Amino acid sequence: MDNQLSDMIQSLSLSSNECRIYARKQLDSWLDSSLTLLRNTYNEKLNEIDQLFHTLNEDLEIYKQRQLITITRQKNNLLNQEIKQLQEQLPILIQVKNTPGSIYDLEICRSTNIIDRPTICSILRHSLLQTEPVQSYRFSSTCRAMGCNSKRDEILLYEKDELILYNVNGTLGGSVSWSTMEDGFVSDITWCSILDCFLVLGRMILSLFDTHLYTCTNIQQVRGSQSHYLIALTYVEQDKSVFICSHHPIETIRQYGPLPEWNLKNTWSKDSLINQDDIGK
Structure with missing residues (x-):
């Protein structure tokens, strides 16, 4: 009985690579699922950027009309500062905020509230x-x-x-x-x-x-x-x-x-x- 048990112990081996193959298949499955999730998230955020870009264009036109109408009633120095600040922010008006390595913390947002629609x-x-x-x-x-x-x-x-x-x-x-x-x-x-x-x-x-x-x-x-x-x-x-x-x-x-x-x-x-x-x- 002891000899039989010893033979069983001695026969234990990883030389067939089955466990490694099984683990790699699991990892490949995880990669496929993650890439699919990443691609879907990426496409969703692309659509959010396009939608926000469209909204910002409308908000900017409303802001311009509002300021052109009231320009004679405002203090020009304050308005000049606001316009200069807005000009600097136009190239980065849409921002992508995220935590490196995470696909769940992505946020598409605007960098300024200057042209927010009036409340x-x-x-x-x-x-x-x-x-x-x-x-x-x-x-x-x-x-x-x-x-x-x-x-x-x-x-x-x-x-x-x-x-x-x-x-x-x-x-x-x-x-x-x-x-x-x-x-x-x-x-x-x-x-x-x-x-x-x-x-x-x-x-x-x-x-x-x-x-x-x-x-x-x-x-x-x-x-x-x-x-x-x-x-x-x-x-x-x-x-x-x-x-x-x-x-x-x-x-x-x-x-x-x-x-x-x-x-x-x-x-x-x-x-x-x-x-x-x-x-x-």
């Missing part, structure tokens, strides 16, 4: 810095109302069931929920300096939005109804009054004040407004 924040910021409208843009947004506090460079937007506060530098300040079911869609928003808050007019209620505490306080003296919605408001600093327009046939326009009190000072009906001339007589 809603940049457009609002641009409009605040101009004395005249320069260009308008269309967005797929449910934004229904907007108010601006130019002294603090703040913009309040009504989006779906939220009041969202933005700074004109593009940063998000914060948001609070708005009960559309109870208070109705927001019809109008305006800044009130004497109360240091935004006046937010829903179809059913007037609310004060505190930008420091992010709270909304309803004004009980101002109410709408299912048949007579509140639709617009304005604050007149000289009179310390708020004027609110509604669908009510008798109280089409109401005047409240002097703030901070919410006394109903005056009302105008639709008929009286139509029959009066420009000086109210």
Whole structure:
């Protein structure tokens, strides 16, 4: 028995090369799969480069048109610096970022954000810095109302069931929920300096939005109804009054004040407004 076991041990040999051949076949299979993956990834990234090149061409044309329109209203030295920077980056506008030896970290990207298409924040910021409208843009947004506090460079937007506060530098300040079911869609928003808050007019209620505490306080003296919605408001600093327009046939326009009190000072009906001339007589 021991001799037989010894013979078996002595017969163990790698001289047939079978294991080496088997391993090489496995390696060849890995090479074929890797080359296929590499080629597919390469072709995908080629398509991404072509698509980004097309997008950059469109963005560059939009950027050129925007700058040509506003060139007389901007500081030329700042614009010159931006154009020079863009000229230097044009040859390398598309970059390929990757980790050496990896095919999973490839990223096709642009090297600059100078010619990025305008966002809603940049457009609002641009409009605040101009004395005249320069260009308008269309967005797929449910934004229904907007108010601006130019002294603090703040913009309040009504989006779906939220009041969202933005700074004109593009940063998000914060948001609070708005009960559309109870208070109705927001019809109008305006800044009130004497109360240091935004006046937010829903179809059913007037609310004060505190930008420091992010709270909304309803004004009980101002109410709408299912048949007579509140639709617009304005604050007149000289009179310390708020004027609110509604669908009510008798109280089409109401005047409240002097703030901070919410006394109903005056009302105008639709008929009286139509029959009066420009000086109210």
